[in-house]
């Protein structure tokens with residue numbers, strides 16, 4: 062398989078300046094801003110949620126959305142912010158098995174919740190059938206909406222409600238793809254649907 | 259491996275990273291010590307900021323700095339160096355349009371920066387902005403162009419002499435690129451060296467613009483844009499937010515990330531100008547053109563921007579006519595900067611002329627495909643040059659067959675299916691197809707792989723895979739042996755930006771040239787290096803084929819050869835020239851769109867139910883990504899016809915500046931799309947024969963939808979978008 066990694070062609074200096082960026086184990090990731098927040102104890106909320114199978118205790122500013130916490134604090138940047146208003150679907154993740162737009166989900170409400178992001182979808186290094194299907198059918202171009210599309214599709218397939226192409230189109234219409242890879246997305250969901258049965 | 263991957267289905271090499279969320283986009287970087295910026299935009303349409311109260315923001319927790327015109331940070335005007343806007347952000351108190359940047363708040367967390375920005379207040383003196391094309395026009399013309407037949411005094415005279423005349427005026431409001439990735443910049447200074455992570459269609463141009471606005475040597479700025487969440491034109495210039503982010507990071511001595519909110523994007527990173535166009539056709543009763551006039555009025559913001567020229571890429575190059583005149587006027591308005599958006603002039607221009615052609619077909623009773631064939635051009639009607647290669651007639655015929663055009667209802671509003679009216683329409687696609695200069699570096703490596711690098715960008719176009727396919731083809735190696743590199747301004751200078759549908763057509767020749775030179779360099783090393791089994795041979799007796807170097811019975815793969823020589827790699831860099839735009843040939847890509855719509859008789863609801871398009875683009879490099887690009891363009895046409903519109907209010911506020919009100923197509927808006935291309939390499943454009951295709955699908959597709967709606971309903975909607983209220 063061709064390898065295109067973010068460290069291709071990177072200088073040592075650049076690598077040093079970015080150390081920690083690619084960490085994946087939640088427990089080892091420093092929580093940026095945690096110190097500053099500790100000063101402001103009265104406004105904080107303690108939350109313990111499970112993210113991609115790892116129990117993750119957090120102290121959060123009540124304004125923090127699940128999207129921003131995933132991206133800025135847990136460094137799970139696979140989940141994307143396209144609008145921050147619930148209008149585009151780029152930030153779709155699963156909370157307790159249901160798809161949600163993480164930009165409209167406050168972490169303070171997630172005590173005990175089970176959160177799955179694109180980083181937690183595959184089984185180890187093997188791609189999830191949907192991930193492979195998106196590659197096979199070119200269900201993306203720039204790739205920015207793709208994590209949200211895939212998380213949405215996983216929930217749609219799980220639901221069992223989308224069988225025909227038209228049902229898939231309807232169910233996937235909360236996820237905007239400006240590159241307009243829609244026909245490929247429908248084909249990818251169909252392929253994965255059959256494999257996931 | 260002997261089968262070339264050119265033209266075959268190659269999966270995106272960046273696919274695995276993108277489907278797992280591991281491809282890093284600009285806002286995904288977290289350098290140590292990162293702080294966050296949030297912009298403040300002006301809330302009046304034109305005027306002066308009298309004062310800003312930043313005291314609450316400064317006192318808010320975690321705030322590190324508040325920059326305004328009154329406590330600014332130095333940024334140098336780089337407009338002359340291809341900037342989009344002619345003013346310099348935060349350097350004066352003038353408000354030139356509503357939504358202009360007037361401040362930046364930096365804090366230790368995203369939430370704190372955003373909330374502190376909301377605490378800043380501004381006092382303005384304001385005047386009424388000019389926002390309406392109709393009220394401020396007609397614009398000034400950079401110069402009409404025309405060709406008149408001998409003895410004809412004017413285009414009006416030619417039109418007046420025609421037995422059949424059509425006058426069509428079409429209009430559309432502003433449209434927005436709405437790339438899914440909001441513009442974001444992460445700026446990291448180390449000593450006096452800046453690394454800027456941002457989306458970009460041309461990282462090298464981007465770096466030089468940023469360097470100019472910071473007053474530093476170009477070599478001091480490195481732009482990294484390996485993954486870019488869509489561009490469509492909006493990521494060609496370096497916009498103010500990137501300059502501000504870089505300057506503030508330098509002033510604060512901290513890495514800084516500024517991500518625009520979706521709403522802010524609608525006024526800060528360019529839009530497609532609103533435009534009104536009038537096309538007049540004069541024809542014989544058998545449909546042959548006698549005269550064509552295409553006039554337009556588009557915005558030219560007072561802050562400057564992209565001039566929308568809808569006729570020069572459409573009417574001026576589309577149909578044979580003895581008399582033609584185009585006049586593309588620009589109206590000065592107090593709107594945010596305009597910028598090229600996919601098929602910048604061609605998409606609106608084709609809507610105008612292809613709608614007019616449909617009206618001419620209706621008036622003369624000639625089939626729309628036949629009408630276009632009767633007016634087929636083998637030379638540019640205005641410029642007079644021959645086309646380098648043109649098979650548009652085949653596109654019409656093959657498309658008509660695939661689509662079942664012969665089943666089109668001849669009379670408008672004559673076919674129904676229950677409460678649904680059914681109609682079919684077609685239109686022509688055309689987009690410039692030349693190639694520009696480019697550069698590439700190819701490197702044989704001792705791990706058995708080959709780096710293929712070019713300072714271009716992949717905004718979703720498939721450029722990563724294009725580099726791998728081009729390298730694999732030129733070297734006779736598997737695609738999987740290629741390691742593409744792009745999206746980094748530190749790559750060899752002269753890379754092609756992803757603009758004008760030209761990156762692939764421009765870059766493949768550069769990769770081929772660099773591959774040839776790398777092979778030459780490998781052979782030279784093989785004969786010169788004392789540890790090489792080919793040492794001392796005449797280079798003319800040494801051959802390279804499919805990764806192996808051989809001479810007589812001696813043969814060795816390049817990996818083993820490099821290892822034997824103790825050399826980690828052998829590389830070559832090549833620059834290739836573009837094609838002279840004023841040369842003897844006109845380079846255009848072509849296509850024919852066929853569309854079926856269903857319109858509900860009672861509600862006016864419009865559904866696009868089928869779409870077939872056939873294209874003539876020369877050689878296709880990667881079938882899979884080419885298809886996606888063409889389909890994407892067609893869907894943009896559906897959006898342009900039915901959804902996308904941002905009217906501006908008299909106070910300068912865009913009425914639909916968010917993704918709930920500015921509608922772009924979603925999955926349920928899009929039917930199965932049948933895309934097909936002819937296989938005619940263009941012998942004039944390059945050895946490989948590839949012209950561009952990234953914007954082509956978006957040209958003419960809106961007209962095909964509109965023409966189908968007319969066929970279904972008998973109603974001609976000339977003000978885009980075609981919404982259900984206009985059909986009731």
Ligand code: FES
Nearest residue numbers: 143145147150164
């Ligand atoms: S970012 Fe959450 S829906 Fe757009």
Ligand code: FES
Nearest residue numbers: 202204238239240
């Ligand atoms: S792949 Fe670019 S937005 Fe969907």
